[in-house]
Amino acid sequence: MDYLLQALLSFLATACFGVVFNAPTKAIPYCGFVGAVGWMVYYVLFEYGLEEVQASFLGAFIVAIIAHLFARRYMMPMIVFSVSGIIPLVPGGIAYNTMRNIVELDYITGLQNGMRAFMISGAIAMGLVFAEVIMQLLFRFMRKGKTSMQSFVKAKRPR
Amino acid sequence: MINNEQNEMAIDCFLLAGRIMMESGAETYRVEDTMLRMARSQNLGDAQSYVTPTGIIFSLGKTQPTRITSISLRITDLHRIVLVNNVSRKLTSKMITLEQAYDELKQIEKTNYFLPIIIQVLAASIASSCFLLLFNGMWTDIPAAFVAGGVGLYVVTIIHEMTRVKFFSEFLAALVVGTIAYTAVNFGIGTEIDKIIIASVMPLVPGLLITNAVRDLMAGHFTAGMAKGAEAFLTAFAIGSGIALVLSF
Numbered sequence: 001m002d003y004l005l006q007a008l009l010s011f012l013a014t015a016c017f018g019v020v021f022n023a024p025t026k027a028i029p030y031c032g033f034v035g036a037v038g039w040m041v042y043y044v045l046f047e048y049g050l051e052e053v054q055a056s057f058l059g060a061f062i063v064a065i066i067a068h069l070f071a072r073r074y075m076m077p078m079i080v081f082s083v084s085g086i087i088p089l090v091p092g093g094i095a096y097n098t099m100r101n102i103v104e105l106d107y108i109t110g111l112q113n114g115m116r117a118f119m120i121s122g123a124i125a126m127g128l129v130f131a132e133v134i135m136q137l138l139f140r141f142m143r144k145g146k147t148s149m150q151s152f153v154k155a156k157r158p159r
Numbered sequence: 160m161i162n163n164e165q166n167e168m169a170i171d172c173f174l175l176a177g178r179i180m181m182e183s184g185a186e187t188y189r190v191e192d193t194m195l196r197m198a199r200s201q202n203l204g205d206a207q208s209y210v211t212p213t214g215i216i217f218s219l220g221k222t223q224p225t226r227i228t229s230i231s232l233r234i235t236d237l238h239r240i241v242l243v244n245n246v247s248r249k250l251t252s253k254m255i256t257l258e259q260a261y262d263e264l265k266q267i268e269k270t271n272y273f274l275p276i277i278i279q280v281l282a283a284s285i286a287s288s289c290f291l292l293l294f295n296g297m298w299t300d301i302p303a304a305f306v307a308g309g310v311g312l313y314v315v316t317i318i319h320e321m322t323r324v325k326f327f328s329e330f331l332a333a334l335v336v337g338t339i340a341y342t343a344v345n346f347g348i349g350t351e352i353d354k355i356i357i358a359s360v361m362p363l364v365p366g367l368l369i370t371n372a373v374r375d376l377m378a379g380h381f382t383a384g385m386a387k388g389a390e391a392f393l394t395a396f397a398i399g400s401g402i403a404l405v406l407s408f
Contacts, residue, residue, distance in 0.1 A: 006293065013289035019282035020312065020362055022273050023237040039293070077244050079185060080237045083367050090366035093294060093357045099399035100353070103406055125373030 003040070010039035010088050017084040027080050030070050034085035038063035042089055052091075052116070053123045059089050060127030068135040082128060091120040165257075166203075166219055172261040173197050174228045177208070177215045179268055180243050183236040184367060187375050187383040190215070193247045197260075200251040212386045232323075233390075235367055238272040276316060283362040284309035291358035300355050303343035307359035311336040315363060326397040329363055333401025336360055341405055356402060365394040 014035020018028040042059035046052065067081035094117040101110035173194045180190045190210045194217060198206035205220030212233065218225035243264065250260045273279070287308025288301045296304070311332045318328035340356045343349040368391035376384030 009289045009292050013286045013293065016282040016286035016289070017362075018237075019274060020279055020286070021235045021237050021367075022239075024241050027237075027241075075245075075248070076241050077185070077189065079189070080241060083235070083237065086370060087361070087364075087366050088290070088293060090361075090364055090369070092361055092364050092366075095364075095395065095399070096353070096357045096360070096402070099403055100406060103403040121369050122373060125370045125377070128370060129374055129377050 003044070006043055007036050007040055011036040014039075014084045014087060017087050021083055023080050023084065024076070027074065027076060030074070031081055031084040034063055034066050034070065034081045035088055037066055038085050039088040053119050056089050056091075056120045057123040057127045060086055060124040061131045063089075064128045064131030065135060068132065078132070086124055086128070089120075089124050091117045094120065166223060168261065169198070169201055169203060169257060170217060170219060170224065170226050172257055172264060173206075173208075174215060174217055174226060175261070175264045175268065176243050176247060177210065177217070178228050178230055179264065180240055181210065181212065181215065181230050182232055182234065183239040183243075184233060184371070185240045186371055187212070187380045188378050193244070196251050197247050200253070201257060210380075211382050212390070236272065239267060242267050242272075276313065279316070280309040280313050283312035287311075287359045287361060290361050291354060294354055294357060296354040296358060297350055300349045300351060303340060303349035303355045304358045307336045307339040307343075307355060308362060310339060311359055312362045326393055329394055329397040330401045332363055333360060333398040334404060336363075337402045337405030360398055360402065363394075363398055365391040368394065 011032040015028050015032030017035070018031035023031055038059045041062045042055045045055040045058060050058075063085040064078075064082055067078045067085060070076075070081045071078040094113050098110050098113040098117060101107070101113060176197060177190050177194045180193065181187075187210050191208050194208045194210075194215075195206055198204070198219070203219050205223070207218045207220070209216040212230065214227055214229045216225065216227045246255075246260050246263050246267070249255045250257070255263070284305045287304045291300055291304040292298070314335050315328050315332040318331050319325060322328060336359045337356060340349065340352050340359065343355065344352045349355050368387055372384050372387035372391055374384075375381075375387060
């Protein structure tokens with residue numbers, strides 16, 4: 001029941017972020033879906049005792065893979081689906097606590113929280129990049145012979 | 160001579176596409192990739208592009224003209240990215256000519272694709288209330304988060320349109336959010352001020368900028384990565400100081 005509620009709430013929240021970021025109207029439900037899956041991965045892993053950093057990494061990884069599949073399916077750039085999908089994972093609360101600690105002149109705790117926020121946002125970005133690279137390698141492997149990103153990059157600078 | 164005019168037209172077209180994408184918040188490598196793909200489809204294989212968040216330099220090759228365009232405004236507008244992407248896809252698959260592509264891009268540049276402000280504010284309100292619950296907030300705090308989230312987005316949009324200073328509008332929005340949360344808790348409408356503030360500043364948090372910055376750094380676009388990182392840091396600092404001002408009283 002708790003999981004269902006979390007999934008529903010994260011779906012609604014990320015779909016609303018799709019509206020704020022002005023995603024095309026027909027993409028908004030998919031934005032919500034991507035966000036809900038990412039948050040559920042994070043939430044379940046966190047419940048089962050994984051650290052925030054690893055859970056955020058895996059959440060962002062799944063978000064990017066689904067966003068990549070949707071991007072191919074619906075012929076839209078991947079960024080449309082991944083941007084709102086990672087919003088629930090962004091360490092807003094920890095960043096807020098950092099600011100609060102610094103205002104209260106508790107610099108040591110502030111530094112600790114700041115490092116945590118930095119680690120988590122780095123993990124999210126790494127999850128996104130890794131997923132993208134893996135998907136690209138996979139698709140390149142699947143349709144050898146056609147023009148791929150790498151052959152394109154090589155072709156652009158004739159020597 | 161005709162060839163030269165064609166080339167000028169082509170550069171105009173590619174630069175316009177790159178500028179719209181960059182202004183709407185696309186990743187640097189995607190902008191470069193799109194511009195080069197469009198150039199290659201017009202048999203201009205020697206083209207080179209250098210994309211930063213503040214300007215684009217594009218050249219058609221050794222003896223060909225080089226042009227720059229500057230980018231002063233950066234917002235998140237996914238609809239425009241999708242539209243430019245479609246134009247580039249149509250151009251590369253030879254479904255439309257360069258002239259048609261240029262006209263379409265001009266049209267995209269002129270049109271405002273944003274939904275009415277009231278819908279955006281409502282979406283931000285709903286998102287804030289959902290985040291309050293996702294972050295283990297109490298059900299009784301929902302009205303405060305609903306109001307604060309919506310008003311925060313409204314303030315940031317309106318002030319940004321008026322002053323064009325991004326960081327001032329974010330600071331002011333954070334200040335308003337903090338004040339609403341503080342007032343709500345003082346009058347007994349809310350209980351946990353921390354949770355309310357965290358949930359309602361979510362629409363302002365530069366999540367897209369941070370991830371784009373790290374991703375650009377990893378792809379080797381160090382100029383773009385550092386610039387976006389600086390922008391994200393300033394945004395976070397503006398929000399943080401707005402909230403901090405309220406908390407320190």
